[in-house]
Amino acid sequence: MALRPSIELYDDSGNRLFEIEKRVTSLRATDEAGQKNDILELCLTDVNNVQLPPSGNVIRLRIGYVPNLYTVGYFTLGPAVAEGDTTDDKLRLTLSSATHNDSFRTKKNRTFLNVSIGSIVDQIAVESSLTPRIDPYFNSIIVSREQKEISSQRLLLDLAVEYDAVFKVQNEILLFTRKDEAKNVATNQDLTTITLSRPQDILTYKYRIDNKNSYSGIYARYRTTGPDGELTTKRILEGSTSGATESLPKIYSTEAEARRLAQLKLQQIGRSEQELSITTEGRQRVFAEAPIIIKGLPSAINGNYIVHRINYNFNKKGDFTTDIELRPKT
Numbered sequence: 619m620a621l622r623p624s625i626e627l628y629d630d631s632g633n634r635l636f637e638i639e640k641r642v643t644s645l646r647a648t649d650e651a652g653q654k655n656d657i658l659e660l661c662l663t664d665v666n667n668v669q670l671p672p673s674g675n676v677i678r679l680r681i682g683y684v685p686n687l688y689t690v691g692y693f694t695l696g697p698a699v700a701e702g703d704t705t706d707d708k709l710r711l712t713l714s715s716a717t718h719n720d721s722f723r724t725k726k727n728r729t730f731l732n733v734s735i736g737s738i739v740d741q742i743a744v745e746s747s748l749t750p751r752i753d754p755y756f757n758s759i760i761v762s763r764e765q766k767e768i769s770s771q772r773l774l775l776d777l778a779v780e781y782d783a784v785f786k787v788q789n790e791i792l793l794f795t796r797k798d799e800a801k802n803v804a805t806n807q808d809l810t811t812i813t814l815s816r817p818q819d820i821l822t823y824k825y826r827i828d829n830k831n832s833y834s835g836i837y838a839r840y841r842t843t844g845p846d847g848e849l850t851t852k853r854i855l856e857g858s859t860s861g862a863t864e865s866l867p868k869i870y871s872t873e874a875e876a877r878r879l880a881q882l883k884l885q886q887i888g889r890s891e892q893e894l895s896i897t898t899e900g901r902q903r904v905f906a907e908a909p910i911i912i913k914g915l916p917s918a919i920n921g922n923y924i925v926h927r928i929n930y931n932f933n934k935k936g937d938f939t940t941d942i943e944l945r946p947k948t
Contacts, residue, residue, distance in 0.1 A: 621683040623900055623938035630676040637668060643708070645932040647679055647690055651784065651797075651906040651925065656715035658693040665709040671695055677713055681930055681938070682902035690902065690930060691715060715787070722746040722787070723769045730763045735777055735794075738763065742770040743792040753795035756783070759878075762871055782882040784907055797907060797924065812904060814896065816914035821939075823896045825919050834861030836883045838876035839869045856880035892946050894923060900938030904928055910944060922947040 625645060627635040641662040648657045658679060662668065671677070675695045680687040693713035701708050722742070730738050736757035743750035759781070765773050771787075774794065778785035786793045814820055835857030844850045851869055854876055866883060870876040894912065904910070908925045923944035931939045 623932060623936050624682070624684050624687060625932055626680040626687055628678040628680075629671045630678075635671070635677070638662065638670070641665065641668060642932075643934045645679075645681075645930070647681070647693075647930040649691060649906040649925075649928045649930075651927060656691050656693065656786075656906075658691065658711075658713040660711040660713075662709040662711070663706060665700070665707050668709070670698060670711075673697065681900070681932060683900070683938075686902075688902045690905070722748070722771050725767050725769050726765050727767060728765050730761070730765070732760055732762055735759045735761055735781065738777070739774060739792065739794045742774060746770060746792070748787065748790055748792040751791060751793045751795070753783075755796055756781070756794060759875075761875065780879055780882070782886060811909040811911060812901075813911040813913060814898060815912075818914075819898050820912075820914065821897045821899070823894065823915060823919075825895075825915075826893045828892075832861065833864045833884070833887055834858045835863040836880040837863060837865040838880040839866070840873050840876040841869055841871060842873070854880065857884055893926070894919060894944040896942050896944070898940050898942065900930070900932070901928075901940045901942075902930070904940060904942060909947060910942075912944070 625639060625642065627639055629635060638660075641664050642660055643663050644659075644661045646657075646659045650656055658677070673695055677693050677695055678689060679691055679693065680689050682688050693715055695711065695713050697712075699710045699712075701710065734757045736752050736754070736759075738761075739752050739756065740750050742748075761777075763773065763777070774785050774792075777783070778794065782797055784793060784795050784797055816823070835855050837853055837855050839851050839853050841849055842852055852873070853865075854873060855863070856877060857863070857880075864883070866876075866879060870879065896912075904925060906925050906928055910923045910925060912920050912923055914920070924947050925942055926945045927943040929941040931937070931941065
């Protein structure tokens, strides 16, 4: 018996949106790694007298094969766009996982001095009425940061980029964790390793290698006190000078912090050089940041990857596919 793809939509009171579901002609949900907002795009037909939830309502999407549907995200309803031709009217809805919390997006001026990244994230989550989910790893990393005319959202984004972390807000949950330790924000479940093989799972693939931004070494600077008690700046190198090198623009407060960030920058560069894109039949239990093992492709491509972005595609004919962008796991 063939599996039947299906979707379910719920408002923030838990009510199922049957009238919207039956009018969906196409759906595309994007789960992004890192700091980008997840997006849900819906196209509805037969829209006369359809009742939409108010703008700002949070919609939960479940997708999969009957009876096994899974939550893939929570999305905030934004403006609707109506369009049509001589015979049909359509309504396009774009929803985002972005939080609408004013405190989180308001510019502030303050200093965090010699505190852990975990403490900064926790403080911002509490004052923004968000539930923190913080990797304990960041409780041991001590930093000093000035928040000068930037929002708390911007501050956390900068920290996440520097420390190669996943920072995401969804359904009033603030997640801050290492890339390889990510969880599904919607369910708080660990992302287990999944194996995808050709021809059983992979319909199409494209593999890209880009060496134009390849560096063999990264320089970083830090402040220290010299023998005469005056502040001086020293420079360290992570990697080698066998190829091109790059220098981090900031001056860090300790040698340990400078070395850690130079190492992370080398890892980021390694990931950005290779990208594998695959299309599969609908995979409702694959999420951004999930570890994936690829088999059955050319030997140079097979291996361990992390999901960088996934698009869940569904239409009224019952077609359900997933487009998955992968980066090598470091």
